[in-house]
Amino acid sequence: MFISVLDLFKIGIGPSSSHTMGPMMAANDFRNRINRLVELSPSNKGAHVNCVLKGSLAFTGKGHATDRAVVLGLHGYTPEALSTQDVNALILKLWNRPSCTLDNGIEIGFNPASDVIFDKQETLPQHPNGMIFTLSNETGECLLTETYFSIGGGFINTLAEISQLNAPIKMESARTFPYPFDSAQSMLNMSQQSNLSIADMKRANEITKISADELNLGLDKIWHAMQRCIENGLTAEGVLPGGLKVSRRAKKLFNQLSQNTEKATLNDWLCAYAMAVNEENAAGHMVVTAPTNGAAGVIPAVLYYMVKHENGSNEDVRNFLLTAAAIGGIIKHRSSISGAEVGCQGEVGSAAAMAAAGLCAAQGGTAKQIENAAEIALEHHLGMTCDPVGGLVQVPCIERNGFGAIKAHTAAALARRGTGEHFMPLDNCIAAMKQTGLEMSHKYKETSLGGLAVSITEC
Numbered sequence: 192m193f194i195s196v197l198d199l200f201k202i203g204i205g206p207s208s209s210h211t212m213g214p215m216m217a218a219n220d221f222r223n224r225i226n227r228l229v230e231l232s233p234s235n236k237g238a239h240v241n242c243v244l245k246g247s248l249a250f251t252g253k254g255h256a257t258d259r260a261v262v263l264g265l266h267g268y269t270p271e272a273l274s275t276q277d278v279n280a281l282i283l284k285l286w287n288r289p290s291c292t293l294d295n296g297i298e299i300g301f302n303p304a305s306d307v308i309f310d311k312q313e314t315l316p317q318h319p320n321g322m323i324f325t326l327s328n329e330t331g332e333c334l335l336t337e338t339y340f341s342i343g344g345g346f347i348n349t350l351a352e353i354s355q356l357n358a359p360i361k362m363e364s365a366r367t368f369p370y371p372f373d374s375a376q377s378m379l380n381m382s383q384q385s386n387l388s389i390a391d392m393k394r395a396n397e398i399t400k401i402s403a404d405e406l407n408l409g410l411d412k413i414w415h416a417m418q419r420c421i422e423n424g425l426t427a428e429g430v431l432p433g434g435l436k437v438s439r440r441a442k443k444l445f446n447q448l449s450q451n452t453e454k455a456t457l458n459d460w461l462c463a464y465a466m467a468v469n470e471e472n473a474a475g476h477m478v479v480t481a482p483t484n485g486a487a488g489v490i491p492a493v494l495y496y497m498v499k500h501e502n503g504s505n506e507d508v509r510n511f512l513l514t515a516a517a518i519g520g521i522i523k524h525r526s527s528i529s530g531a532e533v534g535c536q537g538e539v540g541s542a543a544a545m546a547a548a549g550l551c552a553a554q555g556g557t558a559k560q561i562e563n564a565a566e567i568a569l570e571h572h573l574g575m576t577c578d579p580v581g582g583l584v585q586v587p588c589i590e591r592n593g594f595g596a597i598k599a600h601t602a603a604a605l606a607r608r609g610t611g612e613h614f615m616p617l618d619n620c621i622a623a624m625k626q627t628g629l630e631m632s633h634k635y636k637e638t639s640l641g642g643l644a645v646s647i648t649e650c
Contacts, residue, residue, distance in 0.1 A: 237329020559611025
């Protein structure tokens, strides 16, 4: 299997990669299909589009801005294009429009308040994050329909695509790449045989598709976006949207640490940086999927600490991201990073494993130590539920990223202290995560029907 580091880390907007970015991409894809529809002409004035959200998207879509994402996508916007815009102002402008304008100027009917339907009755069997788009003519006859699944990290599949998959995500065959590892064990074997680091093997795979300069520019762009997100979060104040009245805390924490650095601990800094990212995510601002939005703070926090406090170089950052992407690709291939599919173990757990591996690599760890670091971090997230209060990516998500970063840093340190030999292989840990997710009740998989989400008593 092969998934590019530049696809795994995507610049977009919050609050969710699977519930915001994925549906936006699906809506945008459906718009493009309508654009290509020959039957649609200016004389077909009654054409109308709607979207039915299913499963987890129906249960927590309001809190995750899924309806807003559908509106933006149908109007031709993409997550990265919106990362520098005032999305709230744009939504205010689009929400009351009764139609969308296609590329050829044709207007199709679309009323967000009534045409985005939250169907909590039935979950589609293929995946809990399903959505059905339909274009009808003025008599109600279906002109075009497509079913999409948002499978985590901003990735989408159509019904035809997901039905053909053997793994949870469609990936490019690795047979044409020099190091086609599809498991942690094959990755270790190839590293030993080639005498190359994991980052070097990942780089060799990447530059079969793009030039080395393009890869470096892409990696630097990702890192700069992560830095910008942290620094935006460290200077922002106020109450987060959604109704829980959760106040931003990252700026206050960062200021306290900066004023008394002698008493500031590693854990304090990591929490400040991670929470800054996830407060930006909760506000619907620019973030980088790493590998998801709900877990977007872990990797940037560990990277930022490495650069700001441990003198990490730009080359260290690139090696970190390449190694983290190698681990993330294996997890996506062999399990899932979708909270709606396996709970938060697949989001923050995967992010922590990726961050631990990346940090271990940047600090000079061997391939065995890197695999060990990833396994330690993932192992101690097994069973973690996704039970966001109010369907918002705020409680417990914001603090959870801080703890994920702490676990990642600790895992890298533990692995570097050892030889790389350990009892539980990463592949087995990933398999355990997948099985745990399969057996986990849907109440704890991004539906807000159990756990913390129902433990708040309204006064």
